Amino acid sequence: MRETNMKKILISLLFLLFGTSAYADCNIKSGSINILANDFPALRTFVETAKGCKGSADFKVTHSSEHNKIAVPALTANPSEFSARIAANSSIVPLMNQDLIRPLDDLVKKYGKGIQDSQLITIDGKIMAVAFMANTQHLYYREDVLKELGIAVPKTYEEVVAASEKIRASGKMQYPYAAAYKAGWNLAEEFVNMYIGHGGEFFKAGTAQPSINNAKGVATLNMLKKLAGLSNPDYLTHDSEAIKVEWESGNVALMTLWASRSGTLLDDDGDAKITAATKLTGPATVAGGNIPAATLWWDGFTLAKNRSDADAEATFRALAHAAANKKMVADAADQAVWLIEGFKPGPKSIGVIEAVKMKAKPYPMLPQMGLMHGALGSEIVEFLQGKESAEQALKDVEAAYMSKAKEQGFL
Amino acid sequence: MPNKTFFWFFLPTGLAMILFIGLPIISTGIQSFYAQHDQVVKEVKKCDPFGCTVSIVVDQEKTSKIREEKPLGKFNGFGTYVDRNHLAIEEIGKFWSETNSFGEFVDQVTNLPFYKALIFTLTYCLFVTPNVLLLGFIIALSLNAVTRRIRGPLIFGTILPMIVTPLVGSLVLFWMIDAEGIIGANLQMLMDDPYLSLKSSKTLTWITIIIYGIWHHSPFAFVVFYAALQTVPQEPVEAAIIDGASRWQRVRHIVLPHIYPVVTFVALISLMDNFRVFEPIIGFSAEGSAQSLSWLIYDNLVNEEVILFGSAAATSMMTIVGIAILLAPVLIRTWKEFRTAR
Secondary structure (H helix, E strand, C coil), rough: CHHHHHHHHHHHHHHHHHHHHHHHHHHHCCCCEEEEEEECCCHHHHHHHHHHCCCCEEEEEEECCCCHHHHHHHCCCCCCCEEEEECCCHHHHHHCCCCCCCCCCCHHHHCCCCCHHHHHHCCCCEEEEEEEEEEEEEEEHHHHHHHHHCCCCCCCCHHHHHHHHHHHCCCCCCCEEEECCCCCHHHHHHHHHHHHHCCCCCCCCCCCCCCCCHHHHHHHHHHHHHHHHHHCCHHCCCCCCCHHHHHHCCCCCEEEEEEHHHHHHHHCCCCCHHHHHHCCCCCCCCCCCCCCCCCEEEEEEEEEEECCCCHHHHHHHHHHHHCHHHHHHHHHCCCCCCCCCCCCCHHHHHHHHHHHCCEEEECCCCCHHHHHHHHHHHHHHHHHHHCCCCHHHHHHHHHHHHHHHHHHCCC | CCHHHHHHHHHHHHCCCCCCHHHHHHHHHHHEEEEECCCEEEEEEEECCCCEEEEEECCCCHHHHHHCCCCCCCEEHHHHHHHCCCCCCHHHHHHHHHHCCCHHHHHHHCCCCCHHHHHHHHHHHHHHHHHHHHHHHHHHHHHHCCCCCEEEEEHHHHHHHHHHCHHHHHHHHHHCCCCCCHHHHHHHHHHCCCCCCCCCCCCHHHHHHHHHHHHHHHHHHHHHHHHHHHCCHHHHHHHHHHCCCCHHHHHHHHHHHHHHHHHHHHHHHHHHHHHHHHHHHCCCCCCCCCCHHHHHHHHHHHHCCCHHHHHHHHHHHHHHHHHHHHHHHHHHHHHHHHHHHH
16 A cells, blocks of 8 residues: 555656656746736736746746736836836837836847747847737627628628617617727727728827827717717726626627637637627728728737846746747637747637738837827717817817827927 | 923824825925926837838937936926916916807816816815715714614614725726616616616716715714714703703704814815725726816826826825815814914
8 A cells, every 4th residue: 555655656756857857948047037917818828838947946927907007117116026027019118218128139049949030029120029929909790690680791890880780770789889998098099990990190200299180080089989879888988808798798799809808708608609609800991991990919028127137037038938839829829819930820810810911000119109098098088978079089189198298208 | 281292292193294294295296397308219120020110219328318317307397287287377378368158168178187187076075075974964863862772783884885995885886887787777777768877977977976975985974973972961952952942953052063173173084085086986987087186196107108207296286285275264264263262
C-alpha cells in the first residue's frame, strides 16, 4: 500500500518536473513582472500564457476595465507600479505623450524569436509595442429573425435602419438595434466610427485645430440618432456589457459590438437557440462610402520606462513567449483575431477579417485625439436627447476640445 | 475651557487638518494657475499591423527639456478659470451681445459645461436639503412616540439607507428603474408608453437622483434629531399639555426652539454634502443627463486619456468657494448668535 503511494507521489513529482520543463526555453532567473491589462477573455489567455514561462521571476497581473484610468499615474511613478502595460492604438498615445514607455528594439533582437515583423509597432523607427491581436466593431445579427421576415443581411447602416424598422413593425421586437451608446468614451467611439465611415477628418491637416463641424459631422450625428431611436430607450447608459446582456435576453436582432466580445456571445452560457442564431458579419458602411464605419484596433504590450532594465528584460521575455506562441493561438483560436504566426481564422474572426478586407482605417493615433474623444463623449449627448441641433452639438464639441487642447498646450 | 487647555487639546487635530486638508488645498490652488507647456510635435513614420502612415508625435527630447526647467508647467493665471469649460467669461459676453431674447441667452449659458453642472448641483441642494431636514424630523418625532420595546429595531431599519454604501444603493435603484426592471416596466405599463424611460429623460433622471438623495441622507438628519429630542425637558412639555396645547403647538413652541442649534448643524452638514453630490451620478450612469461640479472634477481626472490637472484644480477651487458662499448666511447667523450669547 505504502509503496504504491510512494509511486504515485514520484509520478506526480516527475510530472511536475516534466510539466515545467516545457517552458524551460524561457529560463527567467530573476526580476519582477507586473502587468496592467484590460479585462476580456483573450487578454486573460495571453497573460496566462506569459505566466507559464515566468520561471523564478515574480509575477503579478491586474486585469481591469478601468485600465485607462490607472495607466498614466501608475507608469509615471518612479519606479513604476507596472513593468508592462497591455495597450491599444488609443491608449498607447498618452503613454507616448508623457514619455512613459521604452523602445523595445534591443529586447526584440535578443529575445524576440518568433515575433513577426508585422506585429511590431514602430514609431519614428523605434519599436514601441508588440501587437498580438486585432479588434474592431462590426455587425452581429440574428439569422432566424432576419430569415423569418425575409430581410437580407445589412451591409450599410441605411440597411440596418430599414431592417430594424421592419423588425419593429412586425411586432417581434420593440428595440431591434443595439450599440454601446453609453455617454462618455463608448458614445464617442461610435461617433468616431461613423464619422470615419462618412470620410471625415477630425483635424485640419497638419494641425491640432478641430474640423468636425461640417456636413459629414451633421450626417454622422443624424445617423447615430436614427439608430438610437431604434435602440432601447436607456441607450445612453448601455456599455458593451449591457448590450451583450440585451442580446442574450433575445431583445435585439442587430447589433454593433466589439469583435473581442464574440467569444462570450457564442459560448455555451445562455439560451442555446439565441446562440445558434447569432451570426457575425463585417462592419457596415454608411452614406455610400467604400470604407466601413469602423476603426481597426490592435492590442499589444508596451514596457514601462521607469522600471529597472532587469525587470523590463524579464517582462519582455515572458510576454514575448506569449506573443509568439503557436499553441496558445491554436487553443484559443476563437477568443480573438491573433496577429501571431500560425493563427487560422475561425467563424468568430469574420468581423475583423472583413473589416481589414474592406480597408477599414485604424483608430487615429494622434497625440490630441484623446481630448477630442473626451469632448465628443459628453457634448453630443444633448443632440441625441433632442435638446439641441446637430450644428450646435458639433460647435460645442469643438469649443470644449479647444479649451482642453489649450490647457494641454496643443493649441 | 481655558484658552491654553483648548489649544493643547486642539493641536493634534489642527496639525492633521493642516497636513491632510490645508496643504492639499493650497497645492490644488497653485496647480489651478498652471497649464501644460506648449507641445512640441514632430512628423514621424508610424507602422502598425494595418500599415504605415506619416503622423505626428510629441517630441520628447525638446519637451522633457522644457519640463525640467519648469516642472509645474506654463503659468496661466486665471486662464483656466475663465475658459469655456469653466466660467466662460468671453463666451457669456458673446452670447449677451448676440442673442435676441433673455431666454435664448439663458439657454446658451446653461449649455456651457460649468453652468450646466452648477445648475444641477444647486437644484439638488435646494430640493434635497429641506426635504432631508423635514423627513428626518418627522421620522425622529414619530419614532420618539412609539413604545420603547420596538424602538431599537425600528431605528436600525431607519438608518439602513445610510449604512448601505451610496454606490450600491444607487445601483440597486438603477436596476429597478431600468426599462426591464420592476419599477421601470411597471411605470411603462401604468403610463401605457413603451418608450418611457426614467434613464433617458433628463427631468426624470434628475427626479430619480433627488429622491435617491433624500432617501440616502434622511437617516443622518433623523439620528441627530432623535438624539436631540432625548434632551427636550419634560416639565415644559407637561405644563403645555395641562394648558391644553395641541401636539403641533408643543412641537412648534417647545421642541423646535430647543433643538434649533442642532437643526442649523444638520442643515450645514447637509448643504456641504449635497453640494458635493457625486456617487449617484456614477451609480445611475446619469452622466448624460446630470453633471455635478464633483463629477466635472472626476471627468477631468479620469475620463480623459490625458489627465487635465489644471481644469480639475480650477473646478475644485470653485467648488470650495461655492460651498463657502452657500454656508455664509448660516455661518454669519451662528456667529451673531454666539456674540449675543456672550
